[in-house]
Amino acid sequence: SRIVVLISGSGSNLQAIMDACQSKQIGGEVVSVISNKADAYGLTRAENAGIETCVLSHKDFSSREDYDAQLAQLIDSFDPDLVVLAGFMRILTPSLVQKFKGKMLNIHPSLLPKYQGLNTHQRAIDAKDDVHGVSVHFVTEELDGGPVVLQAKVPILADDTADSLAQRVHEQEHIIYPLAVQWFSEQRLTMEADYAVFDNQPL
Ligand code: GRF
Numbered sequence: 001s002r003i004v005v006l007i008s009g010s011g012s013n014l015q016a017i018m019d020a021c022q023s024k025q026i027g028g029e030v031v032s033v034i035s036n037k038a039d040a041y042g043l044t045r046a047e048n049a050g051i052e053t054c055v056l057s058h059k060d061f062s063s064r065e066d067y068d069a070q071l072a073q074l075i076d077s078f079d080p081d082l083v084v085l086a087g088f089m090r091i092l093t094p095s096l097v098q099k100f101k102g103k104m105l106n107i108h109p110s111l112l113p114k115y116q117g118l119n120t121h122q123r124a125i126d127a128k129d130d131v132h133g134v135s136v137h138f139v140t141e142e143l144d145g146g147p148v149v150l151q152a153k154v155p156i157l158a159d160d161t162a163d164s165l166a167q168r169v170h171e172q173e174h175i176i177y178p179l180a181v182q183w184f185s186e187q188r189l190t191m192e193a194d195y196a197v198f199d200n201q202p203l
Pocket of ligand 1: 009010012088
């Protein structure tokens with residue numbers, strides 16, 4: 001399958017997905033990496049892998065609607081089967097989400113539905129949770145609210161900081177995101193109405 005990845009930063013999840021395509025774990029290829037930030041390190045990762053990159057800066061647009069319309073057109077130009085949000089730090093307009101419904105995945109660093117939004121690691125520590133984690137979900141109009149596909153849990157240790165916890169979560173991200181993309185590429189994973197389906201079982 002043809003995969004377009006959207007990033008804003010380091011792109012370690014992008015790297016994990018590119019590696020999984022390279023090793024044939026994922027039956028597909030990353031055909032383009034799009035960033036809203038010109039200095040995102042993930043762009044360098046993509047270039048090193050010989051993958052086409054595009055920068056579409058939100059600063060060049062006066063409204064979110066205009067930006068997302070251009071973004072949708074850019075994504076479409078690569079004719080993707082799947083759009084992967086990998087640390088793309090933008091809220092998407094409903095019309096963009098609608099356009100890629102059932103073919104857009106996101107990864108969020110919490111055990112959804114807990115801790116939607118930002119600063120998830122600190123919030124889990126502050127709440128004195130003993131378990132934290134990460135979720136891959138289909139993207140719907142509700143921010144961090146779409147149907148969950150896969151989650152991984154990690155312990156929160158007594159001396160954890162947001163950084164040490166984030167690092168533990170990241171290791172799991174790099175396992176579950178390629179796995180979800182693999183399943184999608186094998187057509188084992190779909191979104192029906194407002195829930196996810198894996199091997200014909202509603203999740
Ligand atoms: C990850 O923590 C992911 O859960 C969140 O953004 C971060 C991206 O990290 N959505 P990276 O750019 O893939 O290293």
